[in-house]
Amino acid sequence: MMAASVRATFRLFQPLRPVPPMRIPLRQPTVPGRTTVARTMGVLPLPFFSKPRDFSLPNSSWGPEMVRLYEHYNSQCEVEREGGEKQKGPWKRLPSYNRVLKYATGGVYLSKLIQSKARLFTRNIKEPGASFEYVLFDNSEEQKCVGILQAGHLLEGPPGFVHGGAIATMIDTVTGAHATLLSGPVMTANLNINYRSPIPLGSTVVLESCLDKKEDKKTFVTCKVTSSNGSKLHSEATALFVSISVCKILDGV
Numbered sequence: 001m002m003a004a005s006v007r008a009t010f011r012l013f014q015p016l017r018p019v020p021p022m023r024i025p026l027r028q029p030t031v032p033g034r035t036t037v038a039r040t041m042g043v044l045p046l047p048f049f050s051k052p053r054d055f056s057l058p059n060s061s062w063g064p065e066m067v068r069l070y071e072h073y074n075s076q077c078e079v080e081r082e083g084g085e086k087q088k089g090p091w092k093r094l095p096s097y098n099r100v101l102k103y104a105t106g107g108v109y110l111s112k113l114i115q116s117k118a119r120l121f122t123r124n125i126k127e128p129g130a131s132f133e134y135v136l137f138d139n140s141e142e143q144k145c146v147g148i149l150q151a152g153h154l155l156e157g158p159p160g161f162v163h164g165g166a167i168a169t170m171i172d173t174v175t176g177a178h179a180t181l182l183s184g185p186v187m188t189a190n191l192n193i194n195y196r197s198p199i200p201l202g203s204t205v206v207l208e209s210c211l212d213k214k215e216d217k218k219t220f221v222t223c224k225v226t227s228s229n230g231s232k233l234h235s236e237a238t239a240l241f242v243s244i245s246v247c248k249i250l251d252g253v
């Protein structure tokens, strides 16, 4: 029972795994005064198109740099061949939701209260633009994952700059999603960060996760956080993810 519930939960995290596909054109995002376009994303699993709202689409809080970078990668999610035929591009946008447990069926491992109140840490502030505004894109061919982050006013650490824990959270999010795509279910075993220059609050930065190596259960990735035009290095990190058997962990075996 418990294992079935976790399996159901985990399926929601697996945007690139072979579950029943469905081709759906995305809604046009409504960004007042802007001409942002979310293109047809190609094949994604059914759970992503049921009830949850996707928070990684443009909203009115996104500034010009956030929108520019989103459009840069989004335009490469689908490419047009000669003759006008569309096909999958090198990048894939990863949808993101603010809760997952709600959509898990059955299970006794968490109380109903916790199941109903659980929220993804990076998506739990309702006000658009106040905390983490981000979108992830994956390039499986290049074994790279990119996160574009606009850091809101609730992420302050030193006056006027982003809190180091918030930066670590985003590095963990981008590298964790990347490792999951590369290796299936994983947990962060080690995260090592060098903070090189502070990130101004409200600015947009790019996080680039690259596969370093895979060894049995271990997936090693590196991550760089740079300013939106790439001219300034803010942080660099290495991370180790260890593959887990979700059922084994929750069954306490």
Ligand SMILES: CCCCC/C=C\C/C=C\C/C=C\C/C=C\CCCC(=O)SCCNC(=O)CCNC(=O)[C@H](O)C(C)(C)COP(=O)(O)OP(=O)(O)OC[C@H]1O[C@@H](n2cnc3c(N)ncnc32)[C@H](O)[C@@H]1OP(=O)(O)O
Pocket (backbone or CB within 6 Å): 013, 172, 173, 174, 176, 177, 180, 185, 186, 187, 188, 189, 190, 216, 217, 218, 240, 242, 243, 244, 246, 249
């Ligand atoms: C309910 C589970 C759900 C899991 C969901 C996971 C991911 C989320 C899904 C989708 C992703 C989407 C978005 C991503 C967003 C955020 C990502 C956040 C991820 C996290 O925020 S996650 C929370 C923080 N994370 C923990 O809370 C981990 C606590 N920890 C443990 O749960 C265990 O510690 C574990 C599982 C890590 C390993 O345990 P284990 O028993 O499976 O493996 P074992 O110990 O045998 O190690 C095997 C080999 O790794 C080497 N090794 C192990 N640890 C090492 C270390 N620290 N440094 C260097 N090497 C290490 C050993 O030396 C050995 O190496 P060798 O084989 O060469 O001997």
